[in-house]
Amino acid sequence: MGNSGELSNLIDFLGKLAGCSVLFLGVAFCAGYFYSSAYLEFFDARWFLSCFTFIEFVVRGIWNAVYGAIGLVVLVVVTQSPVVTEQHLLWMARIVCYPFFALFAVIIFYDEYSNGAWGSVYKSYWVMSWTLLSLVVAAANCMHPVSSGHVIFKVFNVALFSVLSYSVLVGFPIVHAQEYAEELADNNRAKMMKAYKEGFAEVHFVVDSANGKILLLNKDTSLMVVEPTDGWRISKSIR
Numbered sequence: 001m002g003n004s005g006e007l008s009n010l011i012d013f014l015g016k017l018a019g020c021s022v023l024f025l026g027v028a029f030c031a032g033y034f035y036s037s038a039y040l041e042f043f044d045a046r047w048f049l050s051c052f053t054f055i056e057f058v059v060r061g062i063w064n065a066v067y068g069a070i071g072l073v074v075l076v077v078v079t080q081s082p083v084v085t086e087q088h089l090l091w092m093a094r095i096v097c098y099p100f101f102a103l104f105a106v107i108i109f110y111d112e113y114s115n116g117a118w119g120s121v122y123k124s125y126w127v128m129s130w131t132l133l134s135l136v137v138a139a140a141n142c143m144h145p146v147s148s149g150h151v152i153f154k155v156f157n158v159a160l161f162s163v164l165s166y167s168v169l170v171g172f173p174i175v176h177a178q179e180y181a182e183e184l185a186d187n188n189r190a191k192m193m194k195a196y197k198e199g200f201a202e203v204h205f206v207v208d209s210a211n212g213k214i215l216l217l218n219k220d221t222s223l224m225v226v227e228p229t230d231g232w233r234i235s236k237s238i239r
Contacts, residue, residue: 023072028061030169031169034170035177036060038181042181052210074133078137097138100164128172131172138161139161193206195214195233196232204217204224206234
């Protein structure tokens with residue numbers, strides 16, 4: 001009976017580990033997809049997404065998944081702690097979530113008169129950390145059995161949780177991708193990698209690469225997909 005109980009616990013642990021792994025990969029994939037989509041959209045090359053593999057999307061969104069994993073661990077600690085009561089969670093929401101929600105509303109209103117205001121906030125790492133902490137507190141309030149009994153409180157937490165989840169999975173990746181694309185395009189694409197083909201003097205700009213293929217931007221802004229095995233060379237500067 002003892003061995004059977006230990007085996008059952010092991011199977012349960014492995015099941016939870018597998019579930020967490022799937023969630024981790026899912027978050028990374030979503031963040032990587034939206035990052036790549038926004039980046040390629042800047043160059044009118046969203047069709048190049050079809051060349052990406054699942055692993056390449058996961059690699060691009062891995063840091064978002066790491067942030068999510070940290071938040072999940074904190075969430076488990078908060079919800080499983082016997083000293084954390086409904087009153088504690090309520091005060092945590094008032095201190096952490098409500099100010100963030102107010103900031104979110106103000107930024108959206110202000111963005112109507114100042115282009116890029118929300119994007120500039122997204123670039124701040126302390127705002128990202130604040131978002132992650134607010135996400136954890138909102139999720140903890142939603143999961144608390146006593147809090148879930150208050151319909152209005154639960155609806156507010158679910159709404160806030162949805163907004164924050166969107167920010168982590170979609171908002172941050174899109175803004176960071178657009179910022180990076182704009183940085184590459186500045187100063188006549190001086191920071192973009194250059195591509196040359198042996199025997200030709202024409203210069204191309206490297207936009208992206210996926211699954212062994214390279215997306216190039218010509219000086220006339222047309223796009224082309226090549227394979228590095230066809231005699232192409234990549235350099236940081238013009239020859």
